[in-house]
Amino acid sequence: MNIRGVHIEDTFAEAFGMSAARVIVTAVNERWARASAQALTGFATSIIACKCEAAIERELTPDETPDGRPGISALFFAMDSVGLGKRLVERIGHTVLTCPTTSCFDGLPDAADRVTPGRALRVFGDRFQISKIVGGRRYWRVPVMEGEFLVQESFGVLKNGVGGGNFLILAEDEASGLAAAEAGVAAMAEVPGVILPFPGGVARSGSKIGARGYASLIASTNDAYCPTLRASTDSALPEGVNSVLEFVLDGLDADAIRRAMRVGIDAACRPGVRAITAGNYGGNLGKHKFHLHEIMNGTS
Amino acid sequence: MSEHVTLTLRGGLDGALEVEGVAGDRFAALSQGEIAALPVWLGARTARLGDFFDVTGERSSTIRVVGPVDDVARVNGLGAGMSAGELTIDGDAGARVGARMTGGRVDVLGNAGDDAGMAMAGGVLKVRGRAGDRLGAAAPGASKGMTGGEIVVAGSAGADAGARARRGLIVVGGDAGRDAARATIAGTLVVFGRTGPDPGRASKRGSIIALGEIVPPATYWYACTYQPPHVRLTLTYLRRQYGFAVDARILDGRYRRYCGDSGTPGRGEILELVAS
Numbered sequence: 303m304n305i306r307g308v309h310i311e312d313t314f315a316e317a318f319g320m321s322a323a324r325v326i327v328t329a330v331n332e333r334w335a336r337a338s339a340q341a342l343t344g345f346a347t348s349i350i351a352c353k354c355e356a357a358i359e360r361e362l363t364p365d366e367t368p369d370g371r372p373g374i375s376a377l378f379f380a381m382d383s384v385g386l387g388k389r390l391v392e393r394i395g396h397t398v399l400t401c402p403t404t405s406c407f408d409g410l411p412d413a414a415d416r417v418t419p420g421r422a423l424r425v426f427g428d429r430f431q432i433s434k435i436v437g438g439r440r441y442w443r444v445p446v447m448e449g450e451f452l453v454q455e456s457f458g459v460l461k462n463g464v465g466g467g468n469f470l471i472l473a474e475d476e477a478s479g480l481a482a483a484e485a486g487v488a489a490m491a492e493v494p495g496v497i498l499p500f501p502g503g504v505a506r507s508g509s510k511i512g513a514r515g516y517a518s519l520i521a522s523t524n525d526a527y528c529p530t531l532r533a534s535t536d537s538a539l540p541e542g543v544n545s546v547l548e549f550v551l552d553g554l555d556a557d558a559i560r561r562a563m564r565v566g567i568d569a570a571c572r573p574g575v576r577a578i579t580a581g582n583y584g585g586n587l588g589k590h591k592f593h594l595h596e597i598m599n600g601t602s
Numbered sequence: 603m604s605e606h607v608t609l610t611l612r613g614g615l616d617g618a619l620e621v622e623g624v625a626g627d628r629f630a631a632l633s634q635g636e637i638a639a640l641p642v643w644l645g646a647r648t649a650r651l652g653d654f655f656d657v658t659g660e661r662s663s664t665i666r667v668v669g670p671v672d673d674v675a676r677v678n679g680l681g682a683g684m685s686a687g688e689l690t691i692d693g694d695a696g697a698r699v700g701a702r703m704t705g706g707r708v709d710v711l712g713n714a715g716d717d718a719g720m721a722m723a724g725g726v727l728k729v730r731g732r733a734g735d736r737l738g739a740a741a742p743g744a745s746k747g748m749t750g751g752e753i754v755v756a757g758s759a760g761a762d763a764g765a766r767a768r769r770g771l772i773v774v775g776g777d778a779g780r781d782a783a784r785a786t787i788a789g790t791l792v793v794f795g796r797t798g799p800d801p802g803r804a805s806k807r808g809s810i811i812a813l814g815e816i817v818p819p820a821t822y823w824y825a826c827t828y829q830p831p832h833v834r835l836t837l838t839y840l841r842r843q844y845g846f847a848v849d850a851r852i853l854d855g856r857y858r859r860y861c862g863d864s865g866t867p868g869r870g871e872i873l874e875l876v877a878s
Contacts, residue, residue, distance in 0.1 A: 369831065370838040370853065405831045432807070432869075434790060434832050435750075435769065437839050443832050452831035 303595050308571040308578060309540075310594050315468045315563070316582035317590040320355075320379040321386045322463030322554050323417070324409030326362065327398055328373035336361075338401035339374035342393050346378075347499045348550075350521060354380040354389040355465060355552050357497035368407045369452075375409050377497045379552045383459045387417030390457060395423050398453070399444065405452040411439070413458025420455035460554055464590055467551035467559035469580045470508065470527065471570050472543045478574025479545040486549060489569035495558035496551055508548040508581060524581075543576050556590055563597050604659030607637065611655055611669025611677065617645050618696065619654060621679045626663035626687015626706050634660040663687030663706075671712065678715070681708040684725065697734070700727035701741075703751060716760070722770065724751040728844070735760035735779065738772045748772065748789060754844050761798070764791045767808060773840060783810050786870065792836065794846070805863050805870030811836065813852050818872045822862030829856055830873055851878055 303310040327342065329335035339358050346356035355378070362373035378393075380386035398406045406420075424431045424442040432443040433455075440455040471486070473479030487503035490496060498504070513522035525531045526538040527546045539546070549566060553559040567578050580594055607629050620643040629637060637660065638652025651657070655669075663686060667674060675694035682701040691699065694712035701720040708727045710718075716734035719727045721741050733755045739762050740747035747766035758776030765781065767789035777795035784800070786808025797816040802808065810816070811833055834853060841848040857873040 368838065369835040370841075371834070405835070432809075433788075434809070434836070436771065436832070436836050437843065441832060441835065443830075449826075449828045450831055452835065 305571040311579040315580035315592040316588035317466040319589040320463040320465035321383045322460045323378045326407040326409045328371040330403040332372040341397035355499040357499045390419040391422045408457040410458030415459040416456040420453040465552045472577040476545045482570040483547045486566040486570040490562040490566040493562040495554035496562040505548045603661040606664035607659035609655040613670040615673045625684035627685045630663040665689045668692040719753040723749045727753045729755040732757035733759040737763040739765035807869045810872045818860040821864040822860035825859040
């Protein structure tokens with residue numbers, strides 16, 4: 303397959319089932335909502351070391367938020383709902399509760415499975431907290447020095463979330479790769495239900511399972527895709543490729559991943575990009591397989 | 603099974619008619635004949651629903667009550683104990699409409715009598731006109747009034763609105779009478795108009811959100827003036843869900859917080875909108 307001169311390899315991205323939550327942060331204005339949401343989703347690039355993966359999904363207009371203020375929605379992914387609940391308690395408690403003017407709401411109200419970070423966080427109020435039920439949903443008013451922090455008691459969890467969707471840009475040089483990556487990020491940012499948890503939406507340090515030289519490492523550099531190691535290892539890079547960047551996608555379901563990969567790959571097919579490929583582990587580890595050709599043909 | 607059941611009051615009631623079982627969940631399982639055979643009381647006399655109402659339709663959880671306005675207003679207990687379905691009263695309702703509801707929706711297109719939503723535990727009671735005394739309050743002798751659900755009155759409400767409420771949301775679009783939210787255990791009363799004398803007396807943990815004039819009792823202490831986030835959430839919900847006219851003045855407004863009542867744990871509150 304070839305898109306505007308870019309070779310699309312006949313391979314697939316291998317991804318994993320994860321539990322997912324959507325957190326809505328509102329504030330007096332977009333500035334404070336974003337400040338809180340950025341901290342909320344900070345250091346959440348990879349489940350390996352960060353215990354969860356998270357990023358801002360999109361900005362919300364006042365018409366889209368429960369309290370009619372500007373807001374940000376963020377998606378969170380963890381291996382199970384128990385872990386997800388713990389991460390939400392830690393992160394909301396230290397980055398939203400602490401941020402001036404913010405309130406925190408569940409963004410998956412129809413999800414049957416629930417975790418209850420608001421119930422855990424209420425105790426910060428030291429028995430001065432107050433419960434309110436609005437529209438059948440319970441909220442906690444936690445007194446803070448600025449006034450009150452309002453947090454919803456329970457947050458919905460989707461157990462059919464997907465983590466680790468991916469594709470790689472194989473570019474002639476750093477500038478071409480970066481331009482393609484930025485175009486891909488911009489295109490995928492428009493797809494609801496998907497986040498790109500790495501900085502700016504892109505990772506330069508794709509990894510392989512384990513390590514060649516260190517038995518204790520669970521992941522190490524993907525030497526087959528490192529241009530500097532072309533002469534030193536069993537390289538997977540075609541001739542002329544001197545820079546590789548990877549997108550990692552987490553989505554609320556597999557369809558969201560497919561939609562994002564389709565527009566992302568299409569946008570990344572730019573001058574200076576030789577090929578698009580994807581990372582997998584032979585198909586034996588992950589629950590999901592996203593075949594690039596099927597996605598771009600619209601048959602998947 | 604019908605799309606809905608219509609009860610048409612023939613008129614000419616010479617006293618209050620007490621009905622029982624006029625509820626969406628009950629009608630969903632009853633034939634036309636069984637509906638007509640439901641017991642009613644006119645004073646001390648026991649009769650059948652069909653003696654006063656023409657019944658059309660059967661086995662539906664959607665009910666409409668129609669008839670001469672003055673007469674329907676004398677029918678007490680409509681929607682009492684309802685757990686599901688929809689009941690629309692095409693005019694005024696008598697006493698205890700929606701009392702002890704646990705689910706479903708009762709819509710009174712006119713006014714409601716006393717004890718509307720009494721001891722309600724769930725569902726929605728909507729009154730397009732005024733409501734009488736003891737809206738969402740406790741049954742006589744009971745320790746708790748409303749324990750859940752939402753009561754929304756477009757007009758004014760009488761005395762004792764929300765008395766002894768344990769949980770739930772009561773909204774009064776107009777004025778509320780004296781002793782509003784008396785002895786509440788928890789829950790929220792929103793009053794868009796003026797709140798009458800002695801609000802929140804003996805309240806333990808309830809909230810009064812007063813968007814109009816209110817005089818907090820001397821047994822409430824001033825705490826601060828701020829923008830309560832839950833007030834904004836509640837008002838935004840009321841605008842979206844029920845179409846209340848909520849403008850920026852009250853949405854972005856600052857509220858004086860008074861805590862009381864001093865004779866009880868003192869964790870109740872009155873939030874008074876600061877006039878801009």
